[in-house]
Amino acid sequence: MKESDNIFAKPLEKVPDFVFNEDVVNVFPDMIKRSVPGYPTIVENIGVIAAQYAQPNSLVYDLGCSLGAVTQALRRHIKQPNCQILAVDNSAPMVKRCQEYLTAQDAMYQELTPTQVVEADIITMPWQRASVVTMNFTLQFISPEQRLAVLTAIHQHLDPQGVLLLSEKLRFDDEKEQQTLNxxxxxxxxxxxxxxxxxAQKRTAIENVMKIDTFAIHQERLLKAGFSKVTLWFQCLNFASMIALP
Known part of the structure; x- marks a missing residue:
């Protein structure tokens, strides 16, 4: 039974920085559903879009896989032969629960894309050649100083016919637009x-660990990392998803 998110329901004397621990894992599906507008549409269509770019005999990364919602969509939609998905997260509780959810998915579907879930830090992990890379609300939790290096590494290991699918919460330069969407x-x-x-308490918990950028900054950084084209394919309020082509 999925638990309701009440992590910040009671007054806390000191609000700690947000971490993806066991408490968050237990309520994560409810937290995401109630916090991120458009999330189900993003997840399902990442699977649809990824299927258009996945190459035979290739690797597909889901970076920052959390409980594996995107991984499950990728497994359902990608039909290319000999593809494998590598789902990566640096939270041990997330990795454990993600593997449990994928095992349950195996029992419901046949011929899903083979998947391995690993606990690793995408800043320091070794990269392999891939045709699809997804980062669904992951880059925003990486320090701004390290984001270009991560995206450059992704581009260097991406198939020329492949794609990076990047979802992020956005901020806006226009003060009125920022205020309205917030x-x-x-x-x-x-x-x-x-x-x-x-x-209020969730905002305090997350303000030091999630630094968000404008679309223009994302676009400029992706182009600097070597990508040739960045397209905003979805936006709901201040949450968006982009297609970046090599």
């Missing part, structure tokens, strides 16, 4: 049952 996102959270206390 307020609408807060309204989305309230509509999904979060209290003002929960919203």
């Amino acid at each position: 307020e609408l996102h807060l309204a989305f959270k309230r509509a999904n049952g979060y209290s003002e206390l929960e919203i």
